[in-house]
Amino acid sequence: MSFNRKDLLGLEHLDRKEIQTIIDSAKPFKDMFTRSIKKAPALVGKTVVNLFYEPSTRTRTSFEVASKRLSADVVSIATATSSVVKGESLVDTAKTLEAMKADIIIIRHTLAGTPELLAKNLNASIINAGDGFHEHPTQGLLDLFTMFEKKKKIEGLKVLLVGDILHSRVAKSNIWALTKFGAKVRVVGPPTLIPGKISELGVEVFYNLDEAIKDVDVVNILRIQMERQQENLFPSIHEYVELYQVTKERLAKAKPDVLVMHPGPMNRGIEIDSEVADSPSAVINEQVTNGIAVRMAVLHLLALARNKGKK
Amino acid sequence: MLIQIKDIKIIDPSANINKTGDIFIEDGKIVEKLSKPADKVIDGKGKIAVPGLIDVHSHLREPGQEEKETIKTGTMSAAKGGITTVFCMPNTKPVTDNAPSVEYILMKAQKEGKVNVFPIGCITKGSQGKELAEIGILKKAGIVAVSDDGVPVANSQIMRRALEYTKMFNLAVISHCEDKELSRNGVMNAGKNSMIFGLRGIPNQSEEIMVSRDIMLCELTGGKLHIAHVSTAGSVELVRQAKKKGLNVTCETCPHYFTLTDDYVQNYDTNFKMNPPLRTLKDVDAIKEGLKDGTIDCIATDHAPHTQEEKCREFDSAPFGIIGFETLLSLTLNELVDKKVLSLEDAIAKMTVNPARIFSLANRGSLKVGSVADITIIDLNHKYELKKEDILSKSKNSPFIGRKFKGCAVMTIVGGKIVWTLKDGIIN
Numbered sequence: 001m002s003f004n005r006k007d008l009l010g011l012e013h014l015d016r017k018e019i020q021t022i023i024d025s026a027k028p029f030k031d032m033f034t035r036s037i038k039k040a041p042a043l044v045g046k047t048v049v050n051l052f053y054e055p056s057t058r059t060r061t062s063f064e065v066a067s068k069r070l071s072a073d074v075v076s077i078a079t080a081t082s083s084v085v086k087g088e089s090l091v092d093t094a095k096t097l098e099a100m101k102a103d104i105i106i107i108r109h110t111l112a113g114t115p116e117l118l119a120k121n122l123n124a125s126i127i128n129a130g131d132g133f134h135e136h137p138t139q140g141l142l143d144l145f146t147m148f149e150k151k152k153k154i155e156g157l158k159v160l161l162v163g164d165i166l167h168s169r170v171a172k173s174n175i176w177a178l179t180k181f182g183a184k185v186r187v188v189g190p191p192t193l194i195p196g197k198i199s200e201l202g203v204e205v206f207y208n209l210d211e212a213i214k215d216v217d218v219v220n221i222l223r224i225q226m227e228r229q230q231e232n233l234f235p236s237i238h239e240y241v242e243l244y245q246v247t248k249e250r251l252a253k254a255k256p257d258v259l260v261m262h263p264g265p266m267n268r269g270i271e272i273d274s275e276v277a278d279s280p281s282a283v284i285n286e287q288v289t290n291g292i293a294v295r296m297a298v299l300h301l302l303a304l305a306r307n308k309g310k311k
Numbered sequence: 312m313l314i315q316i317k318d319i320k321i322i323d324p325s326a327n328i329n330k331t332g333d334i335f336i337e338d339g340k341i342v343e344k345l346s347k348p349a350d351k352v353i354d355g356k357g358k359i360a361v362p363g364l365i366d367v368h369s370h371l372r373e374p375g376q377e378e379k380e381t382i383k384t385g386t387m388s389a390a391k392g393g394i395t396t397v398f399c400m401p402n403t404k405p406v407t408d409n410a411p412s413v414e415y416i417l418m419k420a421q422k423e424g425k426v427n428v429f430p431i432g433c434i435t436k437g438s439q440g441k442e443l444a445e446i447g448i449l450k451k452a453g454i455v456a457v458s459d460d461g462v463p464v465a466n467s468q469i470m471r472r473a474l475e476y477t478k479m480f481n482l483a484v485i486s487h488c489e490d491k492e493l494s495r496n497g498v499m500n501a502g503k504n505s506m507i508f509g510l511r512g513i514p515n516q517s518e519e520i521m522v523s524r525d526i527m528l529c530e531l532t533g534g535k536l537h538i539a540h541v542s543t544a545g546s547v548e549l550v551r552q553a554k555k556k557g558l559n560v561t562c563e564t565c566p567h568y569f570t571l572t573d574d575y576v577q578n579y580d581t582n583f584k585m586n587p588p589l590r591t592l593k594d595v596d597a598i599k600e601g602l603k604d605g606t607i608d609c610i611a612t613d614h615a616p617h618t619q620e621e622k623c624r625e626f627d628s629a630p631f632g633i634i635g636f637e638t639l640l641s642l643t644l645n646e647l648v649d650k651k652v653l654s655l656e657d658a659i660a661k662m663t664v665n666p667a668r669i670f671s672l673a674n675r676g677s678l679k680v681g682s683v684a685d686i687t688i689i690d691l692n693h694k695y696e697l698k699k700e701d702i703l704s705k706s707k708n709s710p711f712i713g714r715k716f717k718g719c720a721v722m723t724i725v726g727g728k729i730v731w732t733l734k735d736g737i738i739n
Contacts, residue, residue: 012507091623111625112509113579120578132627134509169509197503 003301006309007119007126010135011176019177022297023145029300030293032069042300043072049102050076051094052129053109058264058288059129059139063106066295072104094118104302107131125302133167138298139263140173142291144181146283147218149290150259154181158255160212161185162246163222163271164193166233170263171222175201188212189244192233209244216254220261221246224271237270247273251281259283312350312727313337319355319688323362324660325667325677334360336684339727343680351729355688358721359655362663362676363395363426363685364640367563368460368485368539368611370632371397371428374415375404380616380705382416383423385636388614388704390731392636393720395685396427396675397614400460401438408433408444413452425730425737426723427685429455429672434473434484440464443472450480455670458485460539461586465491467524474534483537483561483670488521488546489587498627500573500588508576510626513588515543522546526553529560537669538562540613542587544597551606561669563609566635566642569598569652571710581622581629582710585615599652608665610658612639616706634704638697640689641716649717684727691718693733703737 003021011019032038048067052060060076067074077097088096090109097105104125107115112132119126130136144154151157159178165171165187178185179202187194188206199205206212213219224240234240251258260272260282268274277284314336322329335342335349366389372380380388382399389397399416401407407416413430420428432449436442438459446457457477463486464470473484494517499505501512522538526549529536541547541564553560567585572592575583583589601607615632622629643662647653653661667676674682696715699707721733731737 089620089623090625109625111627113626116579117625132509133511172507172509195506197506200503201507 004305004308005302006305007115008137008298008302009115009119009126009128011137011140011173012135016180019141019144019180022141022294022301023148025297025301026145026290026293029296030290033289033293039069039071041071043067043070043303046072046103046303047101048072048074048104048106048299049097050074051097051105051107052077053079053107053114054130056108056130059108062288062291063129063295066292066299069292070296070299072299090114090117091121094122098122098124103306104299125306127298127302130169132169133172134169135173136169137173138291138295139170140177141298142287142294143174143220143261143263144177145290145294146261146287147259150283151217154178154183157183157218158216159183159185159218159220160216161187161220161222162209163189163224163244164228165189165198165222166193166195167225167228168222174220175203179203186212186216190234193228209246209250210253213250213253216258218259218261219246219251219254221272223263223265223267241270245271245273246276248275248279251276261287264288313345313347314351314353314727315345315349316353316355316360316688320359321678322359322656322659323678324656325362325664326679328678329656334678334686336724336727339684341678341680341682341684353722357690359689359691360678361659361687361689362678362682363687363723363725364393364662365396365666365672365676366394366612366614366636366639366662367398367609367666367670368565369397369399369614369636370402370616371399372403372616373419378618381423382419382428384703384705385614385616386420386425386428387737388634388636388702390425390723390725390737391703391720392638393640393687393689393723394426394636395687395723395725396429396672398429398431398455400458401431401433402461406433406438407431407454408436408438408449410448410452413449413454417453426725431456431458431485433457434459434464435469438462440466440469443469443476446477446482447480450482454482455672456483456485456537458487458539460485460487463487463489463491463521467528470525471528471532474528474532474536478532478534481535481671483535485537485539486521486525487539488518488525490517490520493517493520498584499576500590502573502591504573504576508579510576515545515590515594518543518587519545519549522549526550526558526560529553529558530556533559536560540565540568540587540611541598541601541607542568542590542594544594547597547601547606551601551604554606561608562606563611564598564602564607565611565613566639566646567633567710569595569602570642570646575710579626580710581624581626582633582708584626584629584631585613585633586631599647602647602661603652608661608669610639610643610661612636616704617708618706622708632708634702634706634709636704637702638709638711641719642711644691644718645716684724686724687720688722689718690721693717693719693721695719
């Protein structure tokens with residue numbers, strides 16, 4: 001197996017083989033979920049810490065469930081209850097956790113580069129669970145896993161990312177993963193929410209959703225944050241809905257077997273029409289299930305690499 | 312003390328001198344010959360003597376932020392870098408917008424400083440950008456320029472008045488050019504890298520809009536405008552055009568803007584975070600071109616010390632700024648002289664005679680007879696690696712730690728006194 005890293009900080013620097021290894025390792029874990037005993041002993045005696053500096057329900061729960069299904073001891077820390085409110089620095093907080101012999105620290109933070117900061121300062125393995133506008137590698141991996149499962153092959157697949165690309169770590173991780181596997185990635189949104197240099201990553205830029213959605217195999221809809229309107233990035237939610245909501249009519253322009261994805265949590269009636277969210281094309285709940293399998297794979301591979309490192 | 316420096320190569324751009332000979336120092340001044348035998352004879356063979364380097368942009372942090380730097384440690388660091396005069400920016404706590412603050416800095420420098428410290432006063436009271444500071448009184452107290460560095464004057468009318476009012480004192484207004492609305496929340500250069508790293512960007516235009524505005528105000532008023540830390544290709548071009556028009560505009564850049572690009576931010580190392588931010592190769596090349604054709608007059612450090620605790624934070628949360636005294640000369644030698652961007656004479660001019668002329672420093676930046684004996688002695692062949700533990704500044708926030716250099720100061724003489732040598736360190 002080709003995975004020999006201490007940390008998972010992003011997908012930018014992983015090669016195709018490493019990503020494939022994670023995807024392949026996730027499959028048996030997913031098969032396990034249909035069994036009555038959904039537990040493997042891979043991480044017995046290991047301590048996993050969820051360090052979340054940003055509210056999150058699904059990612060944190062997903063990592064918690066994944067760790068527990070691998071028999072790890074897992075602790076979750078939300079910042080409101082930690083010493084962060086007393087002014088402790090991020091590195092000191094993390095070093096405290098390491099002193100408690102945490103093997104793997106999963107961090108979610110509002111600021112980009114925080115997982116790197118921990119990785120540089122700690123011996124524990126760091127998993128990036130989303131940092132600012134930078135990356136959300138396990139989301140990128142679970143999206144890729146879902147596409148593999150449904151479409152068998154990524155090469156040549158037309159994948160459209162809709163919405164706030166500028167502030168989206170999900171978009172970034174998706175772009176890195178998909179382009180490495182030869183997908184044709186399109187992004188669509190208002191120019192204020194699309195970074196000017198994004199085409200340099202090998203993606204095609206659209207401002208018109210009706211054009212962008214033509215003949216695509218996958219539509220991945222990003223959550224729109226209400227506060228972006230206050231930053232004058234678009235005039236109103238009303239206008240955003242008018243221009244960029246994925247509706248049944250718009251979806252009809254995509255391939256008949258199009259997959260509709262959303263990293264959640266969804267704003268029904270804003271970026272996605274309820275009818276679309278509940279349609280057979282939508283795989284949004286399956287993404288959640290797959291997320292656990294992919295995160296188990298990541299935890300398992302990092303633990304294996306740690307053991308190898310110790311020998 | 313009477314000093315004779317023997318058989319040294321003398322490079323003095325103020326007098327177009329490049330020859331081997333002796334330098335004589337008596338009563339703190341450069342003299343034709345000594346009245347008595349020398350107390351100390353320095354063998355200058357293989358070395359170069361240049362006028363003491365003048366750094367027109369630094370932050371000494373005293374008073375108010377002595378945890379980062381003091382006048383004592385800052386000037387020790389400058390002495391080690393071969394710098395004999397530093398200008399210190401007024402964004403101390405309190406800010407230098409009143410005579411007692413200027414006097415305090417000068418008194419501390421007199422007592423504990425290793426090199427000359429020339430304070431810069433505020434443009435506006437409290438650097439608030441609302442009312443002009445008492446610039447006449449500040450001038451009397453000893454400032455050499457005015458600036459609201461870090462908090463640029465946003466109001467064009469006030470900037471206009473500042474450029475007009477300072478004319479009677481022949482004081483330059485040093486402008487940190489930044490449209491704060493355009494750069495809001497930005498922490499690095501806006502571009503491909505900021506997109507990839509997920510960091511908010513500061514576009515070149517946030518600098519260039521203000522460079523344009525200030526050049527126009529300079530044209531309107533006839534005041535003396537000096538643009539601080541030029542970092543973009545666009546700013547270089549704007550200054551070039553302004554100079555062609557004959558406007559009273561000068562500018563500086565810093566070694567990091569001709570040495571590094573925003574690629575270095577990739578590991579979120581906060582020692583690569585400064586304002587203006589590191590730009591792209593295109594900008595680096597334009598800065599070099601500007602240095603070459605004379606558009607850029609000075610090389611300054613923007614020495615901005617910050618503690619380890621402050622810098623060991625999330626990239627967004629860490630303060631802007633890097634130290635620079637101890638790498639100014641070596642970077643200039645290695646990146647500009649060795650790479651044939653500038654001749655050694657031209658490079659030295661940008662740290663000696665040019666700043667002395669722009670800021671009207673009498674008898675400095677020159678080795679002519681009668682000048683103050685501020686002298687930097689350079690060994691072009693001395694090789695070293697910058698190590699954290701060797702840094703004399705109180706703060707260690709340098710992006711150049713671990714870098715190998717060839718050429719540096721080996722002796723610094725301020726007012727006829729040897730204040731530092733490579734062998735003995737700081738001399739008390």
